[in-house]
Amino acid sequence: MNFTFQESSVLYGMLAESSTDIIFKTDPDGAIVHASPGMERLGHKASDAAGGEGLAPQRLLLDLVAPEARQQVAKAHARALAGDDVDWFEFPALAEDSRKRWFELRLRALLRADGAPYGVLGVMRSVDELRSLSERLFTATYTDALTGLTNRAAFVSMLRHMLDAGMDGCLALFSIDFFRTINMQYGQSAGDEVLTVFGDLLRELLRTDDLISRIGSERFAVILPRVTPVEAEGICRRVVTTLADLKQTVGEGTFAVTASASVARSPPASIRRWAGPKWRCSSRAPKGATGLKWRSRSGLPPADGRGIGSGRVR
Numbered sequence: 001m002n003f004t005f006q007e008s009s010v011l012y013g014m015l016a017e018s019s020t021d022i023i024f025k026t027d028p029d030g031a032i033v034h035a036s037p038g039m040e041r042l043g044h045k046a047s048d049a050a051g052g053e054g055l056a057p058q059r060l061l062l063d064l065v066a067p068e069a070r071q072q073v074a075k076a077h078a079r080a081l082a083g084d085d086v087d088w089f090e091f092p093a094l095a096e097d098s099r100k101r102w103f104e105l106r107l108r109a110l111l112r113a114d115g116a117p118y119g120v121l122g123v124m125r126s127v128d129e130l131r132s133l134s135e136r137l138f139t140a141t142y143t144d145a146l147t148g149l150t151n152r153a154a155f156v157s158m159l160r161h162m163l164d165a166g167m168d169g170c171l172a173l174f175s176i177d178f179f180r181t182i183n184m185q186y187g188q189s190a191g192d193e194v195l196t197v198f199g200d201l202l203r204e205l206l207r208t209d210d211l212i213s214r215i216g217s218e219r220f221a222v223i224l225p226r227v228t229p230v231e232a233e234g235i236c237r238r239v240v241t242t243l244a245d246l247k248q249t250v251g252e253g254t255f256a257v258t259a260s261a262s263v264a265r266s267p268p269a270s271i272r273r274w275a276g277p278k279w280r281c282s283s284r285a286p287k288g289a290t291g292l293k294w295r296s297r298s299g300l301p302p303a304d305g306r307g308i309g310s311g312r313v314r
Contacts, residue, residue, distance in 0.1 A: 022103075022124040025110065028117065030061045030077055038124075042095045061122070066092035066100055073105070080107035080120045090127060102127050144214040146192055147199035155213035155221050162223055169225040170232035171264040174198070174239065176257065179218035186255075194257050198243060205239055229263060236261035 022038040042064065065073045069091040076086045086107040092100045103124045110119040142154035150158070162169065176182075176194060183191040195218070202212045202220060211223040224232050240259045247254040 020126060024061070024122050024124070026061050026077070026120045026122065028081060028119060030074070030120075032059050032061055033119070042093060042101065064093050066094050068092070076105070076107055077120055080109050080122075081117050083109055083117070088125075093124070144199075147196055147214050149199050149202075149220070150211070150213040152213065152215040155211070155215050155223075158211050158213075158223060162225070167225055169223065170227050170229055172222040172224060172232055172236050173262045173264075174202075174220040174222070174236070175260050176218040177259055182255075182257075197246065198257070198259065201243055201246075202239065205242060206235065232263045236263055 020038055022036055022042075024032050024035040024039065026032050061077060062070045062074060072089075073091055076089065080086045086105075088104045088106050090102060090104045093103050095101055104127050105125075106123045108121050109117045110121055112118050142150055142157075144151040159171070176198060179191060179194070182194060195214070198220065199212070199214065202222065206212060206222060206224075209225055211225075213221050215221045224235065227235070240261055244256055244258050247256060
């Protein structure tokens with residue numbers, strides 16, 4: 001289909017006015033000499049001396065880009081001027097109120113009849129909604145819905161990163177004692193509340209650098225960067241003893257909740273053997289791990305029918 005110059009101009013105007021994309025033209029120095037009305041989505045008013053749709057004089061393309069991405073966009077603009085077809089890439093843009101908005105950008109050189117470039121044509125497309133959706137999907141994939149902690153998949157990924165990076169530290173596993181009995185005797189809602197309370201307790205007692213995950217029904221794992229085994233044992237002891245002092249209320253009654261903990265010692269190779277060749281978490285502690293059992297009487301009958309002994313460490 002062939003269009004006259006006037007027809008092409010009318011068609012461009014129709015598309016530019018109805019599209020949410022931002023179409024712009026720069027000179028070789030990166031100054032924007034023309035932009036479609038979509039630029040107003042960033043809070044920049046269209047106003048050029050010729051009375052057409054454009055930006056205030058002397059505004060540079062890099063003025064619209066967040067500082068951390070300016071070098072990336074500048075290189076892409078230079079590549080386009082050199083004749084490369086710069087395909088879509090994402091970058092953070094700055095709105096007039098300094099809020100960041102995410103766009104993807106595509107650039108092509110504008111050439112004279114002799115082949116010399118006289119500017120660059122660009123298209124900016126908002127990806128804010130797409131990124132927001134991706135973030136929500138990521139959160140849903142790697143978050144435990146009940147406790148709000150990261151889940152088993154996230155834990156395995158973080159453990160892999162820790163081992164690959166050679167980070168020093170320890171790994172702790174916690175397990176709620178007699179959790180099945182709690183569910184059977186008090187109901188699943190009480191069990192859910194116990195898990196939520198324990199997750200909140202871990203957040204409260206552990207450092208912001210510690211990575212806490214719920215990896216199974218009543219099991220929690222914590223990656224403890226840059227701590228010694230002795231320090232890790234002290235952390236676990238504080239968690240299980242604090243939990244034992246709490247009372248869970250169900251109806252008119254209360255009961256104590258207890259937990260057990262194990263710590264995987266350094267070096268990281270011991271944790272790597274525990275994780276296994278496919279990075280699967282074992283329910284058993286690694287060889288040489290320090291096992292902590294710290295319990296107080298909860299009044300709950302254990303599965304084997306024996307009473308729960310007083311708190312102890314082994």
